[in-house]
Amino acid sequence: MCRAPLGESMMKRAQEAGQVTIAAHDLRDWTTDKHRKVDDIPYGGGQGMVMKPDPFFAAVRELKRDSPDAKVVLMTPQGRRFDQAQARGLSGEDHLIILCGHYEGVDHRVVEGLVDLELSIGDYILTNGAIAAVVVVDAVVRLIPGVLGDERSPEEESFADPEVTGHPPLLEAPHYTRPVDFEGMPVPEVLLSGHHGKIAAWRHERAVARTRDNRPDLLEEKETN
Numbered sequence: 001m002c003r004a005p006l007g008e009s010m011m012k013r014a015q016e017a018g019q020v021t022i023a024a025h026d027l028r029d030w031t032t033d034k035h036r037k038v039d040d041i042p043y044g045g046g047q048g049m050v051m052k053p054d055p056f057f058a059a060v061r062e063l064k065r066d067s068p069d070a071k072v073v074l075m076t077p078q079g080r081r082f083d084q085a086q087a088r089g090l091s092g093e094d095h096l097i098i099l100c101g102h103y104e105g106v107d108h109r110v111v112e113g114l115v116d117l118e119l120s121i122g123d124y125i126l127t128n129g130a131i132a133a134v135v136v137v138d139a140v141v142r143l144i145p146g147v148l149g150d151e152r153s154p155e156e157e158s159f160a161d162p163e164v165t166g167h168p169p170l171l172e173a174p175h176y177t178r179p180v181d182f183e184g185m186p187v188p189e190v191l192l193s194g195h196h197g198k199i200a201a202w203r204h205e206r207a208v209a210r211t212r213d214n215r216p217d218l219l220e221e222k223e224t225n
Helices: 009-016 051-065 084-090 106-113 129-141 197-215 216-224
Strands: 071-081 096-100 117-120
Touching: 009 129, 051 096, 051 106, 071 084, 071 129, 084 129, 096 129, 117 129, 197 216
Parallel strands: 071 096, 071 117
Antiparallel strands: none
């Protein structure tokens, strides 16, 4: 599930260029019973199954053998909401071990004994954490210097770092390309003017408007800070 999307496009090129190493591990490789079970029924009753602690502990201990300072992240709906600031922080880590929850979740002793950071990619439930892990890896890897090619790209997109841009996080302004007129919808004249100052002002104005329409909470955060 993880290897397919992380083996294409920019993620593939980053690995081929030696900018990042990505490995997907099967937790069943660290089980000890003949059925290779990674889950069991929950104590106290309840629906579903819970992932057992022992395979997680065995896996992380082995993976940390050559990288003791690796940061361990658990994908879970109970985690902190993942955002661009989190991605930027994680992009500076030398080694990440991402644990993927499944079923009804993981034995909480995994959180207590192994995990440095619990992350959620949003307020909804997925069938398993591997899907969420792919999202996190993609968001983090593209921020590693050199991966995007144009070093300005992370500074000019939605949720860019306020310390870099000088303004609060905004959604990116609209983009246009050829043809100049498509089915009666023309490219805004200012983008054809060649006047960089006016273009920058238009883009900022449209970014604020787009943020107000689609993510007003970002502007509200600015006003309360």
